[in-house]
Amino acid sequence: MRRVVITGLGPVSSIGIGAGAYSAALKAGASGVAPIKSFETTGFPYYYAGEVTEFAPEKLVRRLTLADWGRTSLFAAAAARLAVQDAGVDPGGLAGERAGSCMGTTGGESQVLEQLTGRALEAGFDGLEPRLVRQVSSARLSLAVNRELGFTGDAVTLSTACSASNYALGYAYDLIRADDADYMVAGGADSVGRWSHAGFYRLGALTESACSPFDRDRSGIITGEGGAALFLESLDSARARGARIYAEVLGYGLNCDANHMVAPDAASIAACMRLAHRNAGVEPAQVDYICAHGTGTQANDLVEASAVAEVFGAQSPPISSTKSMLGHTMGAASGLGAIASALGIAESFLPPTINFANPDPALPPIDPIPNVARSAEVRVAQVNGFAFGGNNAIVMLGSVT
């Protein structure tokens, strides 16, 4: 089995586009949350989201014809382009069946489907724009990455909702590890839309304007969007070309609650953490940082903190939620978390949980890295991802020694 490392990062986020801007924003504890611009919010009681208002695909994407692709596919392709640029590789030199992509998503191109739904109400199904009908398939997220980079290997879109990027990262790691591929772009992408904003509101899971994970008075998520891409190759390949290595993918764990579609299960999440540790060959005491799923709802944060306490005991490592800054970027969330963790490992810092005011006495004692980023050596980081359907996925990253 080959060792697998991350040598390129491509965040397309509401707090920064590109590794440098994203890292600076994490260290500054920036917020990307603002009143929604991408859809009409009249009638919605809450109207904040983490939109990537600076997203200009024409500045990032080179090969794709923009009009042929939906917003989520363009997030994916732009993130992928940034990741290979950051890795310092010429994708043309990688092109071929040994290079592929694996992207996670919750809604895929559901904002295209939403546009079509709105149009059908006015003009009927027969009056739709064929160009948009062609864009609905979520398979296109990973195909957009391959087309953009000239990769002809696997193009896999994992639609396991809000842990999908971790699934994607894990699969890409395995494909390289087992010598089924040499280069993979892995991550995720999602776009905000009316349907998910309404759904989370009606679930009682949406908060008004600021997401405050692990805080006593936390009251829910903020919907968000963006793209995340990580460029993966074997350690040997990275060393041979003298690449900068952010982090090594040590392993991952997957399991399923098989219990409830939307309510998380602490015992099952704890079991997933243990699987991830075992597969990565690490002990809990070696984990220096947990990038939380940290949605900011009362129930989810309690379950996550309880599972951490069960696995780590009283000595749990610092745990922060990038969702406090980004909102919940759904299928991109654990990918943006993995990028934050890789940056933390490479640049020796812990991203903060912003909007934090009061510890919650109902939670086991945790260190949420309140409001201000912290300098710290990170040798092993744990990236949590949980989803509807009880789809748990946890990725372990480590420094390369």
Added chain:
Amino acid sequence: MTVTTLTHHAAGRSGQPSARTMAITGFGLLSGLGVGPEPLASAVRAGRSTPTDTSEMFTDPLPRPDAYALTDFRVRDHLGRKGTSFFDRSTALGMVAARDALVDSDLVVDDTTRTRVGITLGTTHGSVKSTSDYSRDTFVQPRPYLVNPLLFPNAVMNCAAGQAAIWFGLKGPNATIAGGALATLSALRYARNLIGCGYADALLVGSVEEYSPHAAWALAYAQRTWGGTLPVGEGAGVFVLEDAAAVRASRRHLDAEVLAVEVGSFDPPGPPGDFTAGFTRCVSRALARAGVAPDAVRAVATGANGMTALDEAEEAAVTAVVGADAPRLRVKEVTGEGFSVSPSLALGALLARHRAEPGRDGEVSLVTTRSADGAAGVMVVRGWSRARRDHG
């Protein structure tokens, strides 16, 4: 939920399976022709079928009044009323196929194994109708947030896999792959990796696609660009996938070996022909990895659907590698265009034929698929009947 008639593996089967050859030990299938593999198998045998009148199924206008759809399908007839009332059509079809696959296989799912058994389901965009209806409610309700929270999980693509995990108590890896025409093959590759790398011992693998006005219109628009006149189809195919060597070691029966699954993504079909060249390399690579000579291929179940440029590219790739002699099974001609579920129906039709015709034991077939977005894939499968199941 499972039949535990452990049987002996028939000796003398030829071929050295590679390190990560997977076995299929049972399957469940629903197509627009009916529940179970038999209606599909007989339609493939006859080479013809008739779509059903779907004009009364939905209030939305349809591009045509017929489809290969299970117009009388009600999930409660199969799984009971309790807990099923909020299932959308995709979830319901997938659940019944999963149930039937578990019944068909002798895999034992109990408290000692359930953390090692999971699901990998392919789709195009989940239940498009559920997601679109959610968006529609935000436009037409008196307030945009007046959507039904109980239906929110249906609007998310991993609903069928998540519900099946709950229903059947499967706590192993649970994945959904949105791959359209490639979803079934990508799901098989993904599942093979999970088993091969030790994350799971068995996975329910397959794909689901529901009939809806949205699906019918999506095909109608595609046909305006690419040609073809087939009606849309629906269905679900779920296959119990396990490590072939482990199944043999426990002297259990294999319905089939999945010898290779190879995929690629290229510029879309058409000039200058890169797509055909890439597809051809996929077919060559698959046979090489399967250790199968091109002239040993006895049947090719293709994605042919009357979309000329796609059909010609696929046929050119297949012919370039295995020649023109192996009979082509154009399964979509009897099931309609089923998007992500079509390769599952093709695989199911092949396995049903094996089960009915012991003379085909050990034959190798291909399932090929392709998309207008430039994805292509091929699966190499060797099948058997169960004729020797009770006296192995």
